[in-house]
Amino acid sequence: MPTLDLPNGRKLAYREEGSGPPLVLVHGSPGEGRSWGRVVPHLKERFRTICPDLPGYGGSDRLEVDEPAGRMDAMGAAVARLVESLGAPVRLVGHSFGGNIALQAALQVRTGAVERIVLFEPVYFRALQLTGDDAALGPAAAHFEDYARRATTGEPEVVRLMIDYWFGEGAFARMPDPVRGYLGASAARNAIDVRSTFVGTSTAADLAALRQPVMIVDGATSQDVVRSIGKALVKLLPNARMQGLAGANHGMLDTHPEAVARLIAT
Numbered sequence: 001m002p003t004l005d006l007p008n009g010r011k012l013a014y015r016e017e018g019s020g021p022p023l024v025l026v027h028g029s030p031g032e033g034r035s036w037g038r039v040v041p042h043l044k045e046r047f048r049t050i051c052p053d054l055p056g057y058g059g060s061d062r063l064e065v066d067e068p069a070g071r072m073d074a075m076g077a078a079v080a081r082l083v084e085s086l087g088a089p090v091r092l093v094g095h096s097f098g099g100n101i102a103l104q105a106a107l108q109v110r111t112g113a114v115e116r117i118v119l120f121e122p123v124y125f126r127a128l129q130l131t132g133d134d135a136a137l138g139p140a141a142a143h144f145e146d147y148a149r150r151a152t153t154g155e156p157e158v159v160r161l162m163i164d165y166w167f168g169e170g171a172f173a174r175m176p177d178p179v180r181g182y183l184g185a186s187a188a189r190n191a192i193d194v195r196s197t198f199v200g201t202s203t204a205a206d207l208a209a210l211r212q213p214v215m216i217v218d219g220a221t222s223q224d225v226v227r228s229i230g231k232a233l234v235k236l237l238p239n240a241r242m243q244g245l246a247g248a249n250h251g252m253l254d255t256h257p258e259a260v261a262r263l264i265a266t
Helices: 071-085 097-108 125-131 134-152 160-167 177-185 187-196 204-208 224-236 257-265
Strands: 003-005 011-017 022-026 048-052 090-095 114-120 214-219 240-245
Touching: 003 071, 011 071, 022 071, 022 097, 048 071, 071 097, 071 187, 090 097, 097 114, 097 204, 114 257, 125 134, 125 204, 125 224, 134 160, 134 187, 134 224, 160 187, 177 187, 204 224, 214 224, 214 257, 224 240, 240 257
Parallel strands: 022 048, 022 090, 090 114, 114 214, 214 240
Antiparallel strands: 003 011, 011 048
16 A cells, blocks of 8 residues: 655555546544445546545554544644645545544645545534534433443443444444454544544634535434534535435445445536
């Protein structure tokens, strides 16, 4: 895998396929760039697809400090450096936690480096904080803090609380053994990512400065909180709109890859 040198001496690994305008696809947590594996085949004839492994995942080095505060900013800085290294306006896409990082990257790049942003169910709870939507924020914050606390103590298979919340009751139990094993082993690291989504520092003015077109996609069968986050982002981002995806939930990259690719290419 190719790597990009970061200012702190660490490396960011990424996968690259296809040719055409650059398209950067940012994965969720816990995951790797290969999370986009079913979507990329529908895009690589039209785009140069670049799928980074976020710091601490896959082939990328970890952040210097593994704690929630400043985590999204630091990961966003790594992706921003990748975007700027491509030398042409980029279409920037993120799924789940990767949507958060895509937004943070867009806030940090030079003007004109990102032409368009597509976010698939970003878990950008900061938007609910900024718009005062406590009704949507409160239950989610309680659920995920309980999960993060238990994951940090190493409780076996507690990652099911996160998986079943986003993918539906019993989703974790239906997954193949190797996938459950990976998710279980990654739970403590995922807990740091989860907590970071509730301690973001971006302001309403920061988000209002993002003038690029932004599409925020939610699955029709997903948790209501994803639509609340989408609506909050539409209020905060000057050129944002929402788009539903019929029959999909948070696992849309695997269940609806062609539809996801069409939305990216629109």
